[in-house]
Amino acid sequence: MMRQNYKQAGLFFLLFILVSAQPACNNSGGTVSEKRLDGYSDDEIKSVLLSADSLRTFSFTEKRVDEIKKSLQLPTPVLLCKDSLNSNQQLAQIIALNEPAFIQYAKNEAGTPYRNEIFGVYPARESDFSEENKPIDIKDVFRVEMYNYGLNLASIALIDIKQGKAVGVNHIPQTQPDIPASLKDLAVQIAINSPEVKQALGFKPEDSLALMASTKTSLNRTRCERSHHLCVAPTFVKNDKALWAIVDLTDFRLVGIRWTNTGTTGPASPITEKKLQDDKITSCYCELEQSLNKNGWNMKYMLTSSDGLRISEVTFNNQAVIRSAKLVDWHVSYSGTDGFGYSDAIGCPYFSQAAVVAWSLPEVAELRNDKNERIGFTLEQTFRSEGWPTPCNYNYRQRYEFYNNGRFRVAAASIGRGCGNDGTYRPVFRIAMAGDKDNFYSWNNNNWVGWTQEKWNEQTPQTSYSPEGYLYKTSNSQSGYFIQPGNGQFKDGGKGDFSFLYVTKNVTGKDEGESDLVTVGPCCNTDYHQGPEKFIEPQPENILNSSLVIWYVAQLKNNDQKGNEYCWAESVLQNGVYVTKTYPCFCGPLFIPAKN
Amino acid sequence: MTRFIFIWAIICFLFAGCKEKQVEFRANACKGSPVFVKRVAGFITPKSYFSTSEIRKMGLVLVENQGSQEKPSLRYYQHSSWKNAGWLSPIQLDETGNVYTAPAPFINVLDNPLQKQNTIYKVDGVTGEMREFFQIPLPDSLNSNNPYGVLGLLYFCEGNILYASTIAGSDRHVIRGGIYAIDIKERKIVDHLPQVDAIGMGISYVNGERRLYFGTGRSSEIFSVQINADGKFGGKPEPAFTLEGLGPRGDDKVRRIRSDENGNLLVYGIEFNYNLIAPREKPEALYEFWYNNEGKKWWCKSINSKTTSTE
Numbered sequence A: 001m002m003r004q005n006y007k008q009a010g011l012f013f014l015l016f017i018l019v020s021a022q023p024a025c026n027n028s029g030g031t032v033s034e035k036r037l038d039g040y041s042d043d044e045i046k047s048v049l050l051s052a053d054s055l056r057t058f059s060f061t062e063k064r065v066d067e068i069k070k071s072l073q074l075p076t077p078v079l080l081c082k083d084s085l086n087s088n089q090q091l092a093q094i095i096a097l098n099e100p101a102f103i104q105y106a107k108n109e110a111g112t113p114y115r116n117e118i119f120g121v122y123p124a125r126e127s128d129f130s131e132e133n134k135p136i137d138i139k140d141v142f143r144v145e146m147y148n149y150g151l152n153l154a155s156i157a158l159i160d161i162k163q164g165k166a167v168g169v170n171h172i173p174q175t176q177p178d179i180p181a182s183l184k185d186l187a188v189q190i191a192i193n194s195p196e197v198k199q200a201l202g203f204k205p206e207d208s209l210a211l212m213a214s215t216k217t218s219l220n221r222t223r224c225e226r227s228h229h230l231c232v233a234p235t236f237v238k239n240d241k242a243l244w245a246i247v248d249l250t251d252f253r254l255v256g257i258r259w260t261n262t263g264t265t266g267p268a269s270p271i272t273e274k275k276l277q278d279d280k281i282t283s284c285y286c287e288l289e290q291s292l293n294k295n296g297w298n299m300k301y302m303l304t305s306s307d308g309l310r311i312s313e314v315t316f317n318n319q320a321v322i323r324s325a326k327l328v329d330w331h332v333s334y335s336g337t338d339g340f341g342y343s344d345a346i347g348c349p350y351f352s353q354a355a356v357v358a359w360s361l362p363e364v365a366e367l368r369n370d371k372n373e374r375i376g377f378t379l380e381q382t383f384r385s386e387g388w389p390t391p392c393n394y395n396y397r398q399r400y401e402f403y404n405n406g407r408f409r410v411a412a413a414s415i416g417r418g419c420g421n422d423g424t425y426r427p428v429f430r431i432a433m434a435g436d437k438d439n440f441y442s443w444n445n446n447n448w449v450g451w452t453q454e455k456w457n458e459q460t461p462q463t464s465y466s467p468e469g470y471l472y473k474t475s476n477s478q479s480g481y482f483i484q485p486g487n488g489q490f491k492d493g494g495k496g497d498f499s500f501l502y503v504t505k506n507v508t509g510k511d512e513g514e515s516d517l518v519t520v521g522p523c524c525n526t527d528y529h530q531g532p533e534k535f536i537e538p539q540p541e542n543i544l545n546s547s548l549v550i551w552y553v554a555q556l557k558n559n560d561q562k563g564n565e566y567c568w569a570e571s572v573l574q575n576g577v578y579v580t581k582t583y584p585c586f587c588g589p590l591f592i593p594a595k596n
Numbered sequence B: 001m002t003r004f005i006f007i008w009a010i011i012c013f014l015f016a017g018c019k020e021k022q023v024e025f026r027a028n029a030c031k032g033s034p035v036f037v038k039r040v041a042g043f044i045t046p047k048s049y050f051s052t053s054e055i056r057k058m059g060l061v062l063v064e065n066q067g068s069q070e071k072p073s074l075r076y077y078q079h080s081s082w083k084n085a086g087w088l089s090p091i092q093l094d095e096t097g098n099v100y101t102a103p104a105p106f107i108n109v110l111d112n113p114l115q116k117q118n119t120i121y122k123v124d125g126v127t128g129e130m131r132e133f134f135q136i137p138l139p140d141s142l143n144s145n146n147p148y149g150v151l152g153l154l155y156f157c158e159g160n161i162l163y164a165s166t167i168a169g170s171d172r173h174v175i176r177g178g179i180y181a182i183d184i185k186e187r188k189i190v191d192h193l194p195q196v197d198a199i200g201m202g203i204s205y206v207n208g209e210r211r212l213y214f215g216t217g218r219s220s221e222i223f224s225v226q227i228n229a230d231g232k233f234g235g236k237p238e239p240a241f242t243l244e245g246l247g248p249r250g251d252d253k254v255r256r257i258r259s260d261e262n263g264n265l266l267v268y269g270i271e272f273n274y275n276l277i278a279p280r281e282k283p284e285a286l287y288e289f290w291y292n293n294e295g296k297k298w299w300c301k302s303i304n305s306k307t308t309s310t311e
Helices: A002-020 A042-046 A061-071 A087-097 A183-192 A195-201 A272-285
Strands: A031-034 A116-123 A142-148 A152-159 A165-173 A237-238 A241-247 A253-261 A291-295 A297-303 A308-318 A319-334 A340-344 A356-358 A363-368 A373-386 A394-403 A408-417 A423-433 A441-446 A447-451 A457-458 A472-475 A477-483 A500-505 A548-553 A570-572 A577-583 A585-587 A590-595 B048-051 B062-067 B074-077 B088-093 B099-101 B119-123 B130-135 B150-156 B161-166 B178-185 B189-194 B199-205 B209-216 B221-226 B237-244 B255-260 B265-270 B286-290 B297-304
Touching: A042 A272, A042 A363, A061 B150, A087 A116, A087 A142, A087 A165, A087 A472, A195 A237, A195 A241, A195 A253, A272 A297, A291 B150, A297 A373, A308 A373, A308 A394, A319 A394, A319 A408, A356 A394, A363 A394, A408 A423, A423 B088, A447 B119, A472 B048, A585 A590, A590 B297, B074 B088, B099 B150, B119 B150, B161 B199, B199 B265, B209 B255, B209 B265, B237 B286, B255 B286
Parallel strands: A408 A570, B150 B199, B199 B255
Antiparallel strands: A031 A291, A116 A142, A142 A152, A152 A165, A237 A241, A241 A253, A291 A297, A297 A308, A308 A319, A319 A340, A319 A423, A356 A373, A363 A373, A373 A394, A394 A408, A408 A585, A408 A590, A423 A548, A441 A447, A441 A472, A457 A500, A472 A477, A477 A590, A500 A548, A570 A577, B048 B062, B062 B074, B088 B099, B099 B119, B119 B130, B150 B161, B161 B178, B178 B189, B199 B209, B209 B221, B221 B237, B255 B265, B265 B286, B286 B297
16 A cells, blocks of 8 residues: 555656656657756746747737738828827927938838838937037927838938928938837737746736836847847846846737846846847757657757757657758859859857858648648758848758658758859758668669669759659668659659769768768869768778668759749838748658568 | 058157056057068059958958059959968968968868867968968867867067967857967967957057957957066956947957057957858948046947958
8 A cells, every 4th residue: 555655656756747847948849858968058948939930919919000001001101109299299290201301211212111100209409419500499309210110220300390391310220219108018018918928927917017118128229130120128027037028019029038137236138039049049959959759750859060950869650760860061052153152051050160050949840731631740940141031141941851651851942042043052961871781772774773882873854763753762671761852743842853862881980970060062063072972982882781871962053033933032022021032942852661 | 451551660668768567559560561562472562451351262362452442453462372271360460571360261161170270370471471380279179069269360569479369179168268479489378368268359558558458259348458568468357348239239249459549449340159150141340449548448439330341
């Protein structure tokens, strides 16, 4: 009896530990666990990032969205100041909106309106004037401040209501005026109605608990540095800690939350959008290896210094499938200039060899077929340059697809925009299969032909495929996989991989890319010299009944022509702000289980 | 453009008989002109400058501009040895016109092996040939997560000392960088400031003291440490001022510090996170700091965020 009680108590304790030790890093689907080491910041790990694609909306923002849409139809597309203004301030506002110099950026060159809003009308101050333009009497002069959400631009007019004209106009790019009380209230409402804030605090906060809402998260600049949106940080103090809730007032959404110590020496350094993202990604995915268990698939994954999102020890229904898979390099060459291009590594935001860094958290999402049936899941990671989609900035997406029937695909896409419309992207995948005694075959002349030595093959328009569409297969005495290169068949926008595939032998004790690889190849080779050949030449090894590594290099030519955009992105003005239209060029091979 | 061609006269001491530590800021404006600019490259020295950041040109490049700043007419010269160390970053001249530089990877590490990132190279002022000059000890903890080594060089005229800042071996949780004072003549380290991931450095003379100013890769803070006439460090680094909250990003790190002819500090700030994000994605801001003698502190006079760097 006593023993049974101990047993029950033990089970209860174990259950308690499991429940109370909920993983803080992973906010994706599936069952996850994490192992933390010393030295990691708990605040960074516990911070929450929300996806920019989140479809969450708040009912209290609907009225404002309607007002914005109506304002965009006006001849002068400007939302008037929501704060109460006296008659002189209202007069100043009207005069300002009739001043061509003040509203010159209200529309773009094509006449499409930006989203503009008057943030405040204040009595002018002595400091608003230089010695040269200082009027004799400033009591009739008002300072009208307008914000352009599309350009992230502050426009300031000094209006003399007695003269009925502007005595000075100034436009300051990448700057935001102080926000009006109405937007402050809106930011607080978004924060207190976000479940993440409520969960972090342990209760739903009252409006009055939010501090510093009217203080932009930067002293004088936006600190949603990446989106260039208008952001503020309502902050909630609990005991000796402060919870920062970064709210995006351009998109009306919560960007994320993070605890800081309030300390005794004043406020901590501001938590910004970029800092929030980089710290969380680093603490949770660069310094910790995560586990994922979903739909019979089991694996570990983490972000690397320069090889993108790496998965390892992948099993399906307890059968080993992949030792590890990752994306070693992106080679980008431009045909307009000989030898011009870059070898980009993708990886962690801090302390890495990455030229294009992880921008968001890895995401697990459902994979559905044409009939909207769940057929598996994806594990996906985005890497971005700060300035994307402006020229010479890059956006890469890495995606692993795991199907309920045991298929899997290792894929990636470029989403532009690069340095020109004559670019070719060559991602270098490394896929180490789990088997120790595998053999490799390619389809040739209606037969499977075995490879005896390390070698490579190119997929060309003339390549013939098996009746099922397969080009390669790996197999051992028990199982194997057919391999189907991208040929435009995956319905993800991909138009064919034109790939090089290399097979090398994995030798225990000899690291040929299993650990983080430095850049393996130069930017601009157009033939098979993409890097993996270094592990083949000059003396190819015998690969019969071996542990195999498959290297896969797709070749994707970008295109900016209307209707045919590929590996491309462009900004378009939508509802007064810029949004990015993307044209990804997905590539990568599909592995289909083969029964022997 | 004429960043290295300082024609300032060397004024050793304005006031004869002052105490040794009472020095004048221009005491460090001694840099000489490399003879090879004219003799080997055939360029007009006052119209030429060195660069390590010319687009698509790896290594050290000598650029001559026979046009104007608005309408440049550029010619380039590269000695055959100038690409040997891969992509480079800092450039410093000594009194006799020798040029010192150090490697820093650009976008990837193909041309910049990790083991060579703590090596300083010297371009002979007469022949123009570049050779290895000095190897700062590499830490055992060298790791591929941090591809950088020497990121700052600064010549100190009085002591004929080359200061080199390195961040080699540092990781997110441990600082392993340092500033090394290297006697150029003897080719030996005469002093070492450990456990600072310093990048940009500059010298100014405040309250009659020589001080080395430096920013780190870890924060926007600028520190200063006293230096003696022979280039040795005279105390512990102290916080001097910060770029926190300033400029377009608000968290810039110091890439370079120059002192102008008035003793002001020109601080070049960039985003830096110990990764290989392409420099062109990292616009630079120039912060001008003045020293307020009454308040005994530095204050930011101006910020120019449109500055582009060519080093």
